[in-house]
Amino acid sequence: MMPNPREYFKGIIVPDEPPxxxxxxxxxxxxxxxxxxxTEKAWIGFWFFDASVEALRDKxxxxxxxxGFTRSGAASAARVALRANAVYICVDWNLHKxxxxxxxxxxxxxRLLLSDLSEDIxxxxxxxxxxxxxxxxxxxxxxxxxxxxxxxIEHELSHARSGHFRFIKEVFRTPAAARAIxxxxxxxxxxxxxxxxxxxxxxxxxxxxxxxxxxxxxGYSLTLNxxxxxxxxxxxxxxxxxxxxxxxxxxxxxxxxxxxxxGSWAQVALNQTKAMCIVGMRDAIIDIRANNAFRLSxxxxxxxxxxxxxxxxxxxxxxxxxxxxxxxSLLYDDILTHAKDFxxxxxxxxxxxxxxEFRKDKFEPSPCGYCSVERKFHQTLSSFRDRxxxxxxxxxxxx
Numbered sequence: 001m002m003p004n005p006r007e008y009f010k011g012i013i014v015p016d017e018p019p020x021x022x023x024x025x026x027x028x029x030x031x032x033x034x035x036x037x038x039t040e041k042a043w044i045g046f047w048f049f050d051a052s053v054e055a056l057r058d059k060x061x062x063x064x065x066x067x068g069f070t071r072s073g074a075a076s077a078a079r080v081a082l083r084a085n086a087v088y089i090c091v092d093w094n095l096h097k098x099x100x101x102x103x104x105x106x107x108x109x110x111r112l113l114l115s116d117l118s119e120d121i122x123x124x125x126x127x128x129x130x131x132x133x134x135x136x137x138x139x140x141x142x143x144x145x146x147x148x149x150x151x152x153i154e155h156e157l158s159h160a161r162s163g164h165f166r167f168i169k170e171v172f173r174t175p176a177a178a179r180a181i182x183x184x185x186x187x188x189x190x191x192x193x194x195x196x197x198x199x200x201x202x203x204x205x206x207x208x209x210x211x212x213x214x215x216x217x218x219g220y221s222l223t224l225n226x227x228x229x230x231x232x233x234x235x236x237x238x239x240x241x242x243x244x245x246x247x248x249x250x251x252x253x254x255x256x257x258x259x260x261x262x263g264s265w266a267q268v269a270l271n272q273t274k275a276m277c278i279v280g281m282r283d284a285i286i287d288i289r290a291n292n293a294f295r296l297s298x299x300x301x302x303x304x305x306x307x308x309x310x311x312x313x314x315x316x317x318x319x320x321x322x323x324x325x326x327x328x329s330l331l332y333d334d335i336l337t338h339a340k341d342f343x344x345x346x347x348x349x350x351x352x353x354x355x356x357e358f359r360k361d362k363f364e365p366s367p368c369g370y371c372s373v374e375r376k377f378h379q380t381l382s383s384f385r386d387r388x389x390x391x392x393x394x395x396x397x398x399x
Contacts, residue, residue, distance in 0.1 A: 005043040006030065011053030012046070012065045019066060023081040024090045028069040033093060038130065041142050042096045045149025048196040052154065055195075060161065062087045067153075069093055080156040087160050094119065095149055097126045102221040102228070103144035104129045104137075144217050148225055150196055154189035162188070167341060179241045180335045183249050184342065186241075190253055198273055208272050215273045219280025223247060227288060244297050245331060247281065252328035254278045254313050255321055275313040282312065282320065 006014045018027040034040060046067065053065055063085040071093040079090045101122070133141065159165060164181050197218060198211065226246045254274035289296060312318055315325045 005034075005040050005047070009046070009050045011050045011055075011057060012067050014046070014067045018068065019088075021083055021086075021088075022066075022068065023083060023088050024068070024070055024079065026070050028071055028093055030069065033069045036093070037096050038127075039142075042145075044142060044146030045096065045099070045153070048146055048150040048193075049153050052150070052192050052196070061085070062160075065089065065157075067091060076156075077152050078156045080160050082160055082165060087157065089153060089156065091153065094122055095152065096145060097122055098228075099145040099148035099152075099221070099225070100141055101125055101129065102148060102224045103141040103217060104133065105220060105224070140214060140217055144214065144221055147193055147197055147218050148221055151189045151193045151222065152225075154192045155185045158185040158188040162342065175239050176334070177338050177341075178239045179245065180338045180342075182241050183245060183331070183335055186246055186249050187253065190250055194270075194273070198269060208269060211269060212272055212276045215276035216280040216283070219277035220284045221280075222250065222277075223281045223284035223288075227284075248324060248327050248331050251278065251281070251321075251324045252332065255315050255325055255328070256313050257315060271313075278313045278321070 014030050016029060016031070034042060049067075053060070065087045067089045068091070070090050077092045077095045077098070081088045081090070129141065130138070159181070162184065164185070167177075167181070197215060226243050254277050256271055256274060285296070313321055315321045
């Protein structure tokens with residue numbers, strides 16, 4: 001008999017029966033949920049979440065974190081409620097399936113991002129991918145689906161950890177403050193998802209090839225996740241951040257001052273992870289623009305395949321990164337106008353809100369000799385190749 005995956009959880013509690021003070025309307029048994037996912041590997045996102053909670057146990061202001069499932073069809077994939085010193089997290093029944101399809105980049109799913117999928121169509125798409133993809137792809141899709149699940153749950157927990165509920169209750173909630181709250185939660189969730197992405201590779205000192213592949217796939221699927229969320233909202237940009245704003249915050253966490261490989265193996269791995277996350281986001285933007293059902297701002301007009309000789313997350317040599325760095329700086333300035341209130345209501349320094357930590361490692365365009373010289377070299381080389389090609393073409397025409 002296979003052991004129950006929930007027996008290995010140390011930081012969170014996933015009970016078989018609803019607790020007496022369960023604050024949500026309905027409840028789905030974890031056993032029924034696992035059977036509906038058709039694999040116990042669907043727990044991978046909760047394993048990541050459990051490891052994160054256990055690692056930060058001494059810094060969290062909660063005595064316990066209880067996780068349950070619901071089929072209520074709420075707009076949010078996960079919801080959080082506070083009761084005394086306990087946190088209750090309600091996860092949508094179909095969250096893993098949706099994250100799996102986003103990770104798989106299902107074309108039929110992408111076309112339907114503007115509308116909610118019925119449970120039958122979602123199940124058919126899910127089964128199709130499970131039955132058709134190879135073992136390696138299945139492993140990648142499952143792991144990235146777990147990372148997305150982890151991100152979604154951490155986003156909601158960040159609201160509780162950062163005192164956002166108290167802030168909303170006690171302070172007048174302006175649209176700007178409402179957007180800032182969501183962006184701060186995105187920032188915190190992304191930083192806490194990094195270790196789950198990198199740890200297995202760093203621990204075993206594997207080739208960076210696996211890490212780059214997973215990071216690129218995660219960046220792609222996270223972009224689709226933002227788009228699917230905003231496509232269902234009627235008021236993005238008013239009481240909820242736009243797709244572009246959410247993406248810019250993630251870009252800010254991935255930028256580096258110089259893309260030159262240097263430092264320890266772990267630092268190189270981290271820079272590679274950041275770079276490939278951006279590459280995945282860029283790939284998703286290209287595909288989204290090709291799908292005429294979605295309108296994107298002029299910020300994405302320069303996105304294309306012209307980054308072969310640029311370090312995509314280097315703010316010195318990448319035009320793509322520089323444009324986003326400028327927008328990132330402006331957006332951070334807007335968020336930091338609420339810093340005093342956020343710090344006042346934050347229940348814990350780690351994962352809550354700290355002005356200095358929020359600005360840490362958020363790079364803006366700056367001169368770098370190495371990248372500038374290399375960029376000029378590639379520009380010269382490209383120009384030389386173009387001239388040679390033209391000369392060869394003229395000679396062929398004469399002959």
